[in-house]
Amino acid sequence: MKTPAPFEYERAASLDGAIATLQRLGPDARVIAGGHSLLPMMKLRLAQPKHLVDINDLDELSYIRRENGEIRIGALTRHVDLLRSNLLAEHFPVFRDAEEVIADPVVRNRGTIGGSLCQADAAEDLSAVCSAVKAKVVIRGANGERVVSMEDFHVGPYTTAVGDGELLTEIRIPIRPGGSSAHEKVERRAGDWAIAAASAAVWIEDGAIADVGIALSSVGLTTIHLTRAEELLRGKGPTRELFAEAGAIATEDCSPMPDGRGPVDYKRHLAGVLTTRALSRARARALNQEA
């Protein structure tokens, strides 16, 4: 029987209450939301928090809405709601692409976007998605809120900018004209971790790429932000050749490990192909030309 090591359980009744509890308990406490990453890690003793603070009752953290020219997503929003949101699909279809292939529908009933991001597992899709669309996250502590970019949010493997006594509360994605996005993933079987996955967003103005975001999952110790490929694309026309060049950069700039899912050269190849495909699909959507 796999059961976590002993801990104390506390259920938060309010956001301020959750933060006060986290402040009081300090580094010994972990937040639990869907629990579909944390509990498996606790069963394996890869995580052994002394206290769990359950935030599942904080309904005020579950929403997807448009506000101030941004899509704002509450941290407790579950995968199933991200998958089904027409608002999100209209502006950032990359979320629907990813959600269709994250775990399985039953797991998606529980897992949350905040939990996925805070887990900061390099094999996790939503970190790449949020990096590609240039999301910012809101982190709340006793002294108020701060807003950080995805680059600053991801500190390292399984490590984020969320400090002791703090809680990730919201994800914000600016809506800009001429943009669309896509996620491409290859997995060995339904619901498995990716062998490799690529998220891309492009914003096209006057026939040129005004801005672009590309990030990879499962091919390094952290989510890989392809800044070199982004720099290559910015300001140029969105051509097939250019996207193939971006794919070539992806094969170089990722750092996969060999494992049961495949050897390094295969994973590098896959990262390149998926980068090119994600860019092409994002472009087609931005120009309303998706097949």
Next chain:
Amino acid sequence: MNVSISINGDQVSREIEPRQLLVHFIRETPELTGTHWGCDTSNCGACVVLMDGKAVKSCTILAAMAEGHEIRTVESLEVDGRLDPVQQGFHEHHALQCGFCTPGMQMTARALLDENPNPTEEEIRIAISGGICRCTGYKNIVAAIRWAAEHEVTATQGV
């Protein structure tokens, strides 16, 4: 800690360790061993129960997290000797061999039909993709759920 959970309409209270998983809380309740405990890693789906009407994997939820929520297990499907259409469909289409995945498959199917009474074969296959069956090759399970959908529609129209 004392935890009190509504299971199939009955309030079940017990003193437990906070680390107890929902699947064990359910199975340690007399006459509620129908929910199966399988892979323990949220992969196999044998432990699926309904929590407020949604299919969830009870090996990856703490019992303490289920307090205040309505849990439904496979034991709730048959009422007064009358099988749920999902159970009847499994019977009609021989949708099980060893039966280990069956409680999870049936609860997943129940949640699907409650939300989408007339699912396509593809929708059924997506819905049950969180469950692993090593006997049937899924074909008969899909047929069973279609059977249930068709017979539920008939039953509803008959009322």
